[in-house]
Amino acid sequence: MTMVPGSAVATAKSMYMLAARGRISTQFSIVASPLSSMPSLTIFDRVGKKRQRARAATKLDWAEYEYLRAEVAKRLVDRLEDIMRDFPQALELGAYGPHIAQEVNAVKGLNGKGGAGGIETLVRCGLTEEGLLPASMTSKSVTQEGNAKILNLLGDEEHLPFSPASFDLIVSNLSLHWINDLPGAMTQARDVLKPDGVFLASMFGGNTLKELRVAFQLAEQEREGGISPHISPSAHVADCGSLLQAAGFALPTVDVDTITVSYPDALVLMEHLQGMGESSAILTRRPYVSRETFLAAAAIYQDLYAEADGSVPATFQVVYMIGWAPHDSQPRPKKRGSGRVSMKTLQKGASDGNGGGPAR
Template sequence: MASAPPEIFVRARRRARRDRAAARFADHAFLVDAIGDELLDRLDDVTRHFDHALDLGCHDGRLGERLKLRGMRVTSADAGFRFASAAGGVQCDEDRLPFADASFDLVVSAGVLDQVSDIPGALALIRRVLKPDGLFLAGFLGAGSLPVLRDTMMAADMAADRGVGPRLHPQIDVRAAGDLLHRAGFALPVADSRPLAVRYGDPLRLIHDLRGMAATNLLVDGGRAPLTRIGLAAAAARFAEGADLDGRRAETFELMVMTGWAPDPASASRPPPSEPRRIF
């Protein structure tokens, strides 16, 4: 019997942070909205109707509402109780889905799969809950995201003289994303990404946004101590070194998008829903 994959994220911490973020999520939803736009653009390239969609990692249900406007029934699910309740959905982890096989003809996921301990397991379950010839569309933060914050936090930890440790999650690149789709058994797998630049006046505002979208450190071994005054001063100084004349810096969010079809022999010749837009 195969052993369970290691838990790299703390599930209870993730649920608690999603619950904490739920009340004011709308103030920090720009990233999920940008990912949702990407997913709907891909969906609009598909010349068929989808009847029943699963919005996996639904946050406050904003993407699901946009799917309903396209005439779909939507089941919402989120690891956080408050998000799931707000969307009238089910609370569950993405790698522990409670749905029957072949329940949906579309699964969408915006901004959460980079926080799942067992991504291969989650993708395998997503493929199982899709009907044959069902479509999977997911977007999340990929490799290359948050370079300014990484550099700033490194400077803070070094100034505090307590060693540099993990403050940000590991990230998936385009090649790894495509391999994960293939391993999970999806047909016509496509992975691509594009950068989204957002300008900030200080690193604390960036951290505030990450907290507001429930995207802060969940690593099992990432329980770093809060920044000291020395660390905060060093972080502010490192941030200012690269600032423009107006005192602001552009932080990069690399939006990774995964697309795959549940296998169906009758549609083996189906073209991909959109042309890959690879950015390396």
Template sequence: MADAMQVFDRALVRCRRDRAAAGIGRVAPVLEAGAALLLDRLDDISRRFHRALDIGGRGAVAPALRARGVETVVSMDLSAPMARGAGGLPLAADEEWLPFATGSFDLVVASLSLHWVNDLPGALLQIRRAMAPDGLFLATLPALGTLQPLREALGRAETALRDGLSPRVSPFPELRDGAALLQRAGFAMPVADRDRLDLRYRSPMALIADLRAAGESNAVQARDPRVPPRAMFPLALGALPLEEGVLAMPLELLTLTGWAPAPDQPKPARRGSADARLADALGTVERKAGERAGG
């Protein structure tokens, strides 16, 4: 990939996930809650899936898929120790260079795991190619707004103590980016929507501890390599707003749903082919642009 595509330090991401693997149980409730929100979509689908790929589930996805009757679950992670503890057939591999043959899976689930990928459109294209026709893709990514109070507090503290600031929190996508990403990768019937996990912490340090335990510390290439000023983190964390002694830090979720194309899938009607008027269906009067009621 071109240098311009290198937003994240993937070697550092792997290293931090390696270190986090042994203590991932500390954040299991958060990971399991996120996976449950995503996998609830399977309960609305009548078909059964047989071969699933769990990308970066960290022990929250594979057991839930098996409980739903999926016979074969491959748990892939950038970190080998994390893959070994994920609950499926373990595979250490890079999301940016998938090692699977075309049509390998009829279900792919990526719960809170694709936000450290440099070339997300390319990764989604590879995922779609690894799916059998009419296979289902489900993913959640932290969305814009996640950790925003922490981002702002760190920015203010660093600006006050140093000449300028560096990125301390990863960039996150917006909702409007989701469906376009799926369409670009060739998925059929793409849907992007938003969800939220309302997380609350007893203290700002508990939030920082959870981020480290999940392997989610800063890995942005443009981060400042210098040791931060000693006062920066106390100043930033002390400025975070507490409500009745509790820090609210919602996890905003961008949820992606798409299907691998298949010949017998429903297709949108041709533009202009409708034989009924929307105004009739809504029981209202159709007006031209700029025309006023009663005019």
């Protein structure tokens, strides 16, 4: 799919609903976050990412850069609607912007209760207060309008502050690719799901911004005689199913969308990434990149990828993951050896002319 920035701005500027900031309904038990337990491998600067997203959300033109999140939120909720059951209590993990809440409240549940997926209460757990309520949005109470009640809570995806079996559904929209301990965070998500609950998430995959990565590598090699990381590493599609299984999810499903967005040039692309709060947050990134290197990267990008009209494409690979918290009612593989064929069956198949195979 090809998009042009601005096509989803109307969606991002639609009604935004917010309940009391920093509070959560007493029906959810909150436990202390294990802030002292840091992941063994730290790739991303989470404090820096928090600062980037807070800064982006305070801009009055914030909505103009939200076309990707708005589009992917719609596709996520479409996948939720394909599951023919209700999820009364839901958690949005890594909430940033109103997109999931808007899509949930846009329709009624299957049984006339709640919004999309039968969600009656959606708890939005976000890293920054600014991301939960961007500057360009209006705060409104959801207790009197909307199909689902929206509650908000400041929280880190790496340290979930909820008791086990608190939610029927966890949904996450383009947030997980900034987590250091992704297997650990997904394991925590499984723990706070009720048995047979659903984990539904989108994140950027390894082919995202592949054009910009190549342009920076060539520019730095030419201007500075070496390369450094500018584009954040992301999980490859082939690894996502293993991540779901390692986190203890049953019936894992992974699928991929490739969204191509056209920009006037690479410098505009980089401006939009900053506006999205998606600038690099790698701990080993260079603190300063020269103007000459930036211009060289933009020129190389133009030379390698320019379209007939002079615009340049940017690839965003979106990986969707679905996993279920284990439950006895779910289908299970048969026991090892249960599919063996007896000698008697083989002999009968041979006598029937099946070439020694089992009779059909």
